[in-house]
Amino acid sequence: MRPSATIATDARAKALAASGVDVVNLTAGEPDFDTMPAARSGGLEAIEAGFTRYTPVAGIPELRTAIAEKLLRDNGISCQPEQIVVSNGAKQSIYNALMVLVDPGDEVIMPSPCWVSYPEIVSLAGGVPVLVDTSSNGYRLSAEAVAAAVTSRTKVVMLNSPSNPVGTVATDAELRELAALCVARDLYVISDEIYEKLVYGSAEFVSIASLGEEIQRLTITVNGFSKAYAMTGWRMGYAAAEPQIVAAMTNLQSQCTSGASSISQRAALAALNGDQAPLESMRQQFDRRRQLVLQRLSAMPGVVIEAVPEGAFYIFPRVSDLYERMASGNRSSGSVGFADLLLEAARVAVVPGLPFGSDDHVRVSYASSLERLAEGMNRIESVVRSL
Ligand SMILES: Cc1ncc(COP(=O)(O)O)c(C=O)c1O
Numbered sequence: 001m002r003p004s005a006t007i008a009t010d011a012r013a014k015a016l017a018a019s020g021v022d023v024v025n026l027t028a029g030e031p032d033f034d035t036m037p038a039a040r041s042g043g044l045e046a047i048e049a050g051f052t053r054y055t056p057v058a059g060i061p062e063l064r065t066a067i068a069e070k071l072l073r074d075n076g077i078s079c080q081p082e083q084i085v086v087s088n089g090a091k092q093s094i095y096n097a098l099m100v101l102v103d104p105g106d107e108v109i110m111p112s113p114c115w116v117s118y119p120e121i122v123s124l125a126g127g128v129p130v131l132v133d134t135s136s137n138g139y140r141l142s143a144e145a146v147a148a149a150v151t152s153r154t155k156v157v158m159l160n161s162p163s164n165p166v167g168t169v170a171t172d173a174e175l176r177e178l179a180a181l182c183v184a185r186d187l188y189v190i191s192d193e194i195y196e197k198l199v200y201g202s203a204e205f206v207s208i209a210s211l212g213e214e215i216q217r218l219t220i221t222v223n224g225f226s227k228a229y230a231m232t233g234w235r236m237g238y239a240a241a242e243p244q245i246v247a248a249m250t251n252l253q254s255q256c257t258s259g260a261s262s263i264s265q266r267a268a269l270a271a272l273n274g275d276q277a278p279l280e281s282m283r284q285q286f287d288r289r290r291q292l293v294l295q296r297l298s299a300m301p302g303v304v305i306e307a308v309p310e311g312a313f314y315i316f317p318r319v320s321d322l323y324e325r326m327a328s329g330n331r332s333s334g335s336v337g338f339a340d341l342l343l344e345a346a347r348v349a350v351v352p353g354l355p356f357g358s359d360d361h362v363r364v365s366y367a368s369s370l371e372r373l374a375e376g377m378n379r380i381e382s383v384v385r386s387l
Pocket residue numbers: 029088089090091092115160163164192194223224225226232235236237
């Protein structure tokens with residue numbers, strides 16, 4: 001297996017910063033905000049109360065109930081607490097779901113570009129990642145493109161709206177077409193909804209499992225607390241699915257990691273029950289940052305924004321027009337070389353597009369203050385203009 005490319009670039013930028021270099025790090029896959037007070041208190045209270053022992057593998061009953069209520073309230077998904085399994089982050093939920101669904105040789109359809117971990121986990125499960133190129137469709141996954149990729153071995157379709165790295169948000173109509181296809185072909189859907197709360201402008205978030213009983217039966221809805229509640233380090237994610245899938249995922253988890261941290265579960269429960277106002281304030285700040293990077297990058301010669309991000313906190317500019325002008329020296333070519341150039345010449349860290357499935361792009365995270373983003377944009381612009 002390859003190490004996670006996003007984590008690797010972030011680590012490189014952090015190491016450089018630790019050595020005293022003033023790096024503007026735009027690789028982050030996490031909000032730069034503090035975990036909201038309600039969640040922090042929930043965690044502290046759990047420690048003080050000695051709530052520090054093993055929990056049931058699938059999660060404490062109060063949290064599973066609160067998640068089922070949240071899914072009904074926010075997403076229009078009706079399910080029982082027994083249909084929820086809490087894990088160490090949405091990443092483990094996706095891992096568990098793919099491990100239990102995918103048999104050797106099974107094909108898993110996913111959009112390209114997509115989050116770096118999907119193809120790697122599918123391969124680890126013995127499956128075959130089938131990447132559907134979305135570049136000709138505005139980086140949107142269409143039912144038509146998925147249908148063209150379906151074979152007798154297709155088992156699962158991976159959805160990720162809002163998407164990492166492009167920031168597209170699937171519309172109700174797009175999801176209805178995908179749902180109809182998956183129901184007709186009896187395909188499971190893993191719907192990674194981790195960026196659900198970060199949606200901007202006129203885009204509206206829709207959960208595919210809310211679109212009917214048939215599609216709900218086939219869908220594993222994955223979500224978590226990392227992005228919405230700025231709780232990346234607490235490692236809290238969950239999946240909602242049919243009872244037999246939840247049972248299999250719970251069995252797998254029981255043999256690997258057991259229940260997630262008792263303290264984090266109490267913090268997550270407090271986050272769900274607490275004042276939700278910090279979420280909206282965070283979303284608005286992300287939106288202002290999005291507009292800043294969008295405007296600045298769009299104005300740079302050779303930098304092309306093909307899809308205006310509508311969600312999450314990333315923008316995925318195409319920079320391939322600049323590649324010919326990069327003096328290569330010992331540097332790699334393509335997006336890796338471009339990211340290296342930015343780090344060396346501008347001390348700005350971005351993630352190459354290659355591990356996401358496109359060597360023509362880089363991923364810029366705007367999970368950083370407006371001041372740091374403006375500084376980063378100034379630095380990138382000076383390098384781009386000098387080419
Ligand atoms: C698309 C996507 N899904 C899942 C995750 C994992 O989140 P968690 O921290 O809950 O494991 C990430 C994290 O970057 C992500 O970008």
